[in-house]
Amino acid sequence: MSNYHIKHLEEYFQVYRKSVRNPEGFWEEVAEEHFVWRKKWNSVLDWDFSKPEIKWFDGAQLNITDNCIDRHLRIRGDKTAILFEPNNPDEEAQHITYRQLHERVCRFANVLKDQGVRKGDRVVIYLPMIPELAVSLLACARIGAIHSVVFAGFSSTALATRINDCEAKMVLTSDGSYRGAKTIDLKGIVDEALTQCPGVETVLVTERTGAKIHMEKGRDKWLAPLLEKAYSDCVPEIMEAEDPLFILYTSGSTGRPKGMMHTTGGYMVYTAYTFKNVFQYREEDVYWCTADIGWITGHSYIVYGPLANGATTVMFEGVPSYPDFGRFWEIVQKHKVTQFYTAPTAIRALAKENLDFVTEYDLSSLKVLGTVGEPINEEAWHWYNDHVGEKKCPIVDTWWQTETGGVLISPIPFSTPTKPTYATLPMPGVQPALMDEHGKEIKGNQVDGRLCIKFPWPSIARSIWGDHQRYKDTYFSAFEGKYFTGDGALRDEVGYYRITGRVDDVIIVSGHNLGTAPIEDAINEHPAVAESAIVGFPHDIKGNALYGYVILKETGESRDRDNLKKEINQMITEHIGPIAKLDKIQFVPGLPKTRSGKIMRRILRKIASKDTGNLGDISTLLNPEVVEKIMDEAL
Ligand code: 6R9
Numbered sequence: 126m127s128n129y130h131i132k133h134l135e136e137y138f139q140v141y142r143k144s145v146r147n148p149e150g151f152w153e154e155v156a157e158e159h160f161v162w163r164k165k166w167n168s169v170l171d172w173d174f175s176k177p178e179i180k181w182f183d184g185a186q187l188n189i190t191d192n193c194i195d196r197h198l199r200i201r202g203d204k205t206a207i208l209f210e211p212n213n214p215d216e217e218a219q220h221i222t223y224r225q226l227h228e229r230v231c232r233f234a235n236v237l238k239d240q241g242v243r244k245g246d247r248v249v250i251y252l253p254m255i256p257e258l259a260v261s262l263l264a265c266a267r268i269g270a271i272h273s274v275v276f277a278g279f280s281s282t283a284l285a286t287r288i289n290d291c292e293a294k295m296v297l298t299s300d301g302s303y304r305g306a307k308t309i310d311l312k313g314i315v316d317e318a319l320t321q322c323p324g325v326e327t328v329l330v331t332e333r334t335g336a337k338i339h340m341e342k343g344r345d346k347w348l349a350p351l352l353e354k355a356y357s358d359c360v361p362e363i364m365e366a367e368d369p370l371f372i373l374y375t376s377g378s379t380g381r382p383k384g385m386m387h388t389t390g391g392y393m394v395y396t397a398y399t400f401k402n403v404f405q406y407r408e409e410d411v412y413w414c415t416a417d418i419g420w421i422t423g424h425s426y427i428v429y430g431p432l433a434n435g436a437t438t439v440m441f442e443g444v445p446s447y448p449d450f451g452r453f454w455e456i457v458q459k460h461k462v463t464q465f466y467t468a469p470t471a472i473r474a475l476a477k478e479n480l481d482f483v484t485e486y487d488l489s490s491l492k493v494l495g496t497v498g499e500p501i502n503e504e505a506w507h508w509y510n511d512h513v514g515e516k517k518c519p520i521v522d523t524w525w526q527t528e529t530g531g532v533l534i535s536p537i538p539f540s541t542p543t544k545p546t547y548a549t550l551p552m553p554g555v556q557p558a559l560m561d562e563h564g565k566e567i568k569g570n571q572v573d574g575r576l577c578i579k580f581p582w583p584s585i586a587r588s589i590w591g592d593h594q595r596y597k598d599t600y601f602s603a604f605e606g607k608y609f610t611g612d613g614a615l616r617d618e619v620g621y622y623r624i625t626g627r628v629d630d631v632i633i634v635s636g637h638n639l640g641t642a643p644i645e646d647a648i649n650e651h652p653a654v655a656e657s658a659i660v661g662f663p664h665d666i667k668g669n670a671l672y673g674y675v676i677l678k679e680t681g682e683s684r685d686r687d688n689l690k691k692e693i694n695q696m697i698t699e700h701i702g703p704i705a706k707l708d709k710i711q712f713v714p715g716l717p718k719t720r721s722g723k724i725m726r727r728i729l730r731k732i733a734s735k736d737t738g739n740l741g742d743i744s745t746l747l748n749p750e751v752v753e754k755i756m757d758e759a760l
Pocket of ligand 1: 375420421422496497498499500501522523524525526527528548610611612624626627721
């Protein structure tokens with residue numbers, strides 16, 4: 126039996142049981158057999174959730190780039206590590222081999238050192254999805270600098286807040302970026318941010334668009350000439366397993382962003398292990414995750430997890446709608462992609478368009494499809510299954526968080542039978558618990574509650590940068606001795622988990638707990654509906670009533686609105702019951718979304734409650750303009 130690569134359901138159950146009976150023994154075996162360490166650990170795990178303090182492989186030494194690059198050189202040096210697909214389909218794709226990646230990372234690492242970056246220093250990376258982005262993460266890791274990637278769609282204010290929070294002294298950026306038909310002045314955004322960041326000494330600029338930009342004397346330097354002069358080999362810094370690898374900011378429901386801090390050894394072991402199993406990755410595969418490296422999904426499942434397995438990982442610079450809505454499928458056909466991993470929001474957007482955009486392409490190379498980021502509704506699941514997977518590719522609905530570092534609940538394709546809208550079963554080593562509002566664990570099946578994890582897994586974030594107390598308060602205080610995810614979940618009759626959404630999305634109507642996701646699912650089944658979001662608003666009798674924001678498909682635009690409202694409520698009555706009927710339905714052109722595609726319900730709640738005096742910071746939204754439109758027409 127192999128602990129590392131699960132191949133059928135029985136094996137999953139065996140491995141899972143072993144991993145729970147003896148987590149230390151289980152992870153020790155995985156760590157020993159599949160990674161390169163410079164020195165072995167003194168103990169596999171030390172933990173105390175009340176402090177909270179978590180240490181995996183304490184005393185071990187390693188460099189993660191040894192595992193992601195160097196060890197592959199002998200056996201797969203000429204294999205493509207990163208397959209770069211540019212925004213413009215007429216620009217040629219780049220195949221960067223492991224050997225070339227090694228040289229590029231080493232040169233970049235030497236440049237960082239020459240510019241004064243030392244082990245433990247923070248480097249903020251604000252780059253588009255070009256190879257230099259992946260290379261820069263690895264270059265930081267090579268010399269022990271802590272990278273903090275800020276998604277290159279965030280505003281200058283958001284960027285400045287993050288630079289100052291982690292006290293970075295260097296920023297890596299480019300002269301600009303391409304997104305579909307648009308060109309974005311990234312360097313201008315950095316310049317504006319840096320007026321607020323006195324600590325930044327150096328900015329290294331990659332050329333991408335050739336735009337004319339301002340270069341601040343003494344601070345800004347072009348990267349290319351420095352790389353050219355740099356030595357092509359760089360001895361990896363020896364890191365402790367618990368040395369920080371990166372900080373990645375995630376937005377809290379309120380207040381300042383939280384700089385989740387991940388460390389080296391456990392993160393490497395867990396992301397590599399889950400990549401292998403969740404995607405059933407094999408040597409000849411071409412794996413593509415469409416996320417941006419600015420999110421945790423990109424860190425763990427474009428860069429570290431795939432490269433630790435010697436995989437070919439596709440990096441796409443563009444957007445799904447450029448030059449047309451067939452772009453994803455064109456890329457799948459062109460590179461014979463075998464695993465495809467994307468977000469429900471992208472699937473819904475593509476499902477709205479003409480099916481010809483999909484059927485035009487040969488998708489027969491695909492073996493496994495994945496989703497991440499939010500609950501996937503039934504309609505989107507079936508569209509993905511029928512038209513992209515052609516009913517032969519299992520869909521892995523992977524549930525996890527920035528804080529968890531890697532996937533915690535997901536089917537293992539070809540082993541776990543999938544079920545639409547269910548993330549199904551925990552990964553080996555992951556011990557979920559559902560809790561009631563009094564802090565008691567709810568045992569048994571066919572129950573729902575708040576989702577906690579009882580036992581540490583190797584890639585759990587170790588702290589919030591500079592604010593350990595907030596880490597404790599946010600994740601370890603709601604339920605004693607447990608990590609609280611902030612999500613609600615239900616466990617069905619066979620023990621499968623379905624994530625029902627953030628628990629702050631639960632609305633209590635006339636004493637009934639209603640999750641927003643199932644109601645939205647029901648509405649989205651209506652043929653005229655493209656997408657919807659439900660929030661609660663205060664109601665004299667029911668306590669709360671439901672307010673629905675609904676985006677219509679083009680085919681629905683011409684229909685009578687009053688009839689549509691009736692039909693939508695009829696759908697809800699059929700799927701959930703009359704208790705979940707909406708008191709108000711507003712048709713909207715779009716929904717306010719975070720850059721990672723999550724609906725900002727906080728704003729929708731305020732509009733529904735007519736409490737629009739202080740909407741809070743909406744500058745990090747993907748589409749702040751939509752907020753005004755919704756407010757204008759609010760009911
Ligand atoms: C990886 C990532 C985390 C939150 C999480 C949950 C939601 C993620 C999901 C899902 C239902 C899934 N979420 N995956 N909900 N099904 N498969 O997205 O990290 O950006 O930190 O978001 O996203 O609510 O708590 P992050």
